[in-house]
Amino acid sequence: MKSVFLRVVLMGVVTSFAYAQKNSGPMLLVANQHSQDISLIDTGSGKQVATVPVGGVTGHELATSPDGKTAYVPIYGNAGVGRPGTDGSEISVIDLPSRKIVGKVEFDHGVRPHCAVYDKNSGMLYVTTELDKTISIIDPKTLKIVGTVPTGQEQSHMLVLSKDGRRGYTANVGPGTVSVLDMVGRKTLTVIPISGNTQRIAMSNDGSMVFTADQKTPRLAVIDTATNKVKAWVDLPSAGYGTAPTKDGKWLLVTMRGAKQVAVVDLKTLKVARTIDVGDGPAEVVISEDGKKAYVACNFSDQVAVIDLAGWKMETLIAAGKFADGMAWGQ
Template sequence: MRTHYILAAVSLVVCLMGARAQSLLVVNQGDATVSVIDPQTGKQVATIEEHTPGVHGHEIAVSADGKTAFLPIYGSVGVGKPGIDGHEMLVLDLPSRRIIDHVEFGHGVRPHMPLLDEASGMLYVTTELDKTVTVIDPKTHRIVGTIPTGAEQSHMLILSHDGKTGYTANVGPGSVSVLDMRERKTLAVIPVAAEVQRIAISNDDKWVFTSDPKQPRMAVIDTSTHKVAKWIELPGMGYGAKPTTDGKWLLVAIPAAGKVAVVDLATMTVKNTVEVPLAPQEVVIRPDQKVAYVSCNTSGKVAAINLTTWKTDLIAAGPLADGMIWVPSRKGQPVR
């Protein structure tokens, strides 16, 4: 039964065609299906039905060679809500679309955000009920350590580009933890707002961004001082965000409005908004810098935004589409 519910927990946008084509992975929380989408045609080409509904993953990571995916099984509900607590992470072989292993955390920890760090070779996974980030060897699939976050509900994680510093968004406490990923210790816990959601970092590592889900604004944290330096006013409560590869824009999902705000990072002001289906969640920038993909939760679609014209095409995915990652064609680096 493990294989069935794991496969059903994610929407694997694999379109491997012999495991060679580039693809996008989208994690669906809703109907326990696996959607297979070809990003070249913008079409869903297959689905797999779930046999054990109710427990699901939210986020996914992929190895640099595009062969292996890591899917923490978070549980049955959202952050801070009572429900089934996930206790494992699945290891998926993408060419064969099989679960080949799993990492057992030993108890319910609600593992959520996985990130692979090329510099250290480690896989990091937020394990929020333990108030830690768990360190895993992605080759042996063994837990090799933990990093305390100093706060509850450390839900999302972002790394500096050298992999030395991590930042977690601590949802309920409304704070951001700063972590030394090499020494495996907490450097600071930055108070931000009554709550926070999601987290992003600028391409030059100078700024960390996190949205205030209670007010239409985004905190801009100065990574040199570990303090909120300014606020960006948004056209609604923000959620996931991602800077474009050229560092010019920050794309911010505005779930209730069905929009993506385009923030000019030179002035830290919103310069444009793009209409998308309701409940946009996560943003992925395609490696060629031409398209941004935005998972739109309640519609079960992915919005593909042309970064030159700002026009949008829609791709059908599974219900409650959430976490995403771009899978390289056995070369290059995965892009979140």
């Protein structure tokens, strides 16, 4: 009887140890465009621990549920924004604990769904649907489309929401504009001209500024959300792409794909304070919950760069899938 008890205890210890080894840090999810899957990266060990096929041609971006257990991956298609190719018409829903697709959101025509944002205020999932010039509103409980918000522009590629979920801002790539959206009233408030082409979008922590990168000139547009006008431009060493503010709200990280660098912008002076070398083709950037590290998806080197935000230097490069792109935090 004693030996049986010991075996049970030991099995429990081994199981707990294995679980701890498997989940030694927060889980970073990475959408890999060309390998058509998502990487599950254990940030504690700095290694990819699994991949999950997304069930479609290509998923560029993804979002997770508030509990971090479900991922939503829009299936965009096999082309870049504004280019000829297939038009995706669904979103894959992935259960992260089982690492399986457990559902689909289906559109009745091709819409090229791209950027997904889970709004904790309304409990709704918002997804940019480029070909319809809208943001689609999805109920995550039923996986049904329950409404839309018009953007009034072609190629509404990326979306950022205010903290209260009442305002939305889209980067409209080809038109080079930003649409300001009333997410509650489901209407476009205004369209802000930026450039002949713009990419990605982010908001300052206090909600006072929105940032998007000019693709014609190496500079960043800074939009005043009180006036919905461009209030300043930040000159960059190279063309910018993705952006993310640090947790303390003092700095904005800007990826520069051609330079293989991340620029660090001082949000008081709106000047570049320093640059950090990373992998090839840095695109999207996310900040860890504790604010100590930044993770940068590097498209061309199929890696995720880890930046120490205290020392302002790259710590390591983590292998991901082919053309690592959109990222989100999961469990």
